[in-house]
Amino acid sequence: MFLQQAGFWRTPKLIVDAPFYLDVTLCCGQVFRWEKVDDWWFGVASDKTFKVRQLGNLVEFENVDWPFVENYFSLDMDLQKISASINRDLHIRKALKEYFGLRLIRQDPWECLISYICATYKSIPAIRHMLNNMAQKFGEKTSFDGRTFYTFPKPEMLARATEQKLKECGLGYRAKYVLATTKQLCEGGFNLESLRKLPYPEAKAALMELPGIGAKVADCVLLFSLGKTEAFPVDVWVKRVILNHYGDKLAPELLQRLTTRGSLSNVDYRRLNEFGRSYFGEYAGYAQEYLYHYERIAI
DNA sequence: CGTGGGCCTGTCTA
DNA sequence: ATAGACAGGCCCA
Numbered sequence: 001m002f003l004q005q006a007g008f009w010r011t012p013k014l015i016v017d018a019p020f021y022l023d024v025t026l027c028c029g030q031v032f033r034w035e036k037v038d039d040w041w042f043g044v045a046s047d048k049t050f051k052v053r054q055l056g057n058l059v060e061f062e063n064v065d066w067p068f069v070e071n072y073f074s075l076d077m078d079l080q081k082i083s084a085s086i087n088r089d090l091h092i093r094k095a096l097k098e099y100f101g102l103r104l105i106r107q108d109p110w111e112c113l114i115s116y117i118c119a120t121y122k123s124i125p126a127i128r129h130m131l132n133n134m135a136q137k138f139g140e141k142t143s144f145d146g147r148t149f150y151t152f153p154k155p156e157m158l159a160r161a162t163e164q165k166l167k168e169c170g171l172g173y174r175a176k177y178v179l180a181t182t183k184q185l186c187e188g189g190f191n192l193e194s195l196r197k198l199p200y201p202e203a204k205a206a207l208m209e210l211p212g213i214g215a216k217v218a219d220c221v222l223l224f225s226l227g228k229t230e231a232f233p234v235d236v237w238v239k240r241v242i243l244n245h246y247g248d249k250l251a252p253e254l255l256q257r258l259t260t261r262g263s264l265s266n267v268d269y270r271r272l273n274e275f276g277r278s279y280f281g282e283y284a285g286y287a288q289e290y291l292y293h294y295e296r297i298a299i
Numbered sequence: 300c301g302t303g304g305g306c307c308t309g310t311c312t313a
Numbered sequence: 314a315t316a317g318a319c320a321g322g323c324c325c326a
Binding site (some may be wrong): 029092116117119120121122123126127139173174177209212213214215216217220234235236237238263264266269292296 | 315319323
């Protein structure tokens with residue numbers, strides 16, 4: 001992965017011998033709590049507070065070791081192979097070319113789950129706001145590099161919250177879903193990690209049993225934290241991508257409904273999801289992320 | 300079993 | 314300024 005290590009021991013500098021585009025990876029909407037100060041990104045992941053930056057193919061980081069960084073940014077995945085696998089048409093080819101090096105982050109499943117319950121019907125700045133409020137109220141305070149951070153609250157901590165307290169974090173109607181799901185994870189026999197072993201459809205069905213988790217949230221959790229690269233979340237942006245660039249690959253009737261109706265029905269979600277997975281294959285989730293980001297930036 | 304309407308509230312635009 | 318629309322959907326009737 002890296003060819004050489006040099007420099008001051010506290011700040012390892014690694015020449016990464018694999019395509020990696022840090023800024024896009026952290027900006028493309030998969031994670032919400034990273035913060036850029038000058039050219040350093042500061043973040044908390046699984047109770048580790050660290051910073052990372054990229055200068056060309058030189059990646060520097062502090063307060064964390066290389067194996068963690070490599071795993072977190074899934075730099076062990078062969079992006080050339082993935083790219084070749086999803087490179088099915090001219091449109092995605094442009095997205096791949098523009099943002100090559102965008103990586104799917106391996107998030108903590110618990111944090112990912114709560115984050116995406118909160119993400120429903122909200123804009124990214126608002127999601128960030130909610131999650132930071134929750135971390136500040138229920139997480140642990142840490143300090144690093146002269147700055148203050150809060151870890152994402154553990155399930156036991158959040159289980160002690162009340163619906164009112166969560167609403168004060170700006171969650172609105174999502175508060176009761178977060179609380180109910182948290183309690184099921186703490187008390188009930190629901191084990192998030194065990195979903196890794198299940199095939200995609202079964203893991204998805206299991207997630208959708210939890211309060212506040214529909215098909216879209218389940219797909220996000222599976223893709224971003226449980227290693228299901230074939231998951232293909234369909235949000236308003238992906239719907240736009242499909243309408244604008246893949247309409248000719250859909251049934252005319254479906255295309256007609258999508259253009260006339262605003263919101264996506266459960267059935268139409270499933271159809272778009274199935275389209276994405278069958279069209280792009282086992283790495284459909286990577287295709288989704290490149291297309292999503294490309295469409296958002298193009299506005 | 301498929302569909303339509305309501306929903307908390309932070310942000311952004313006019 | 315202040316209202317109004319919209320936001321990475323989910324649940325229930």
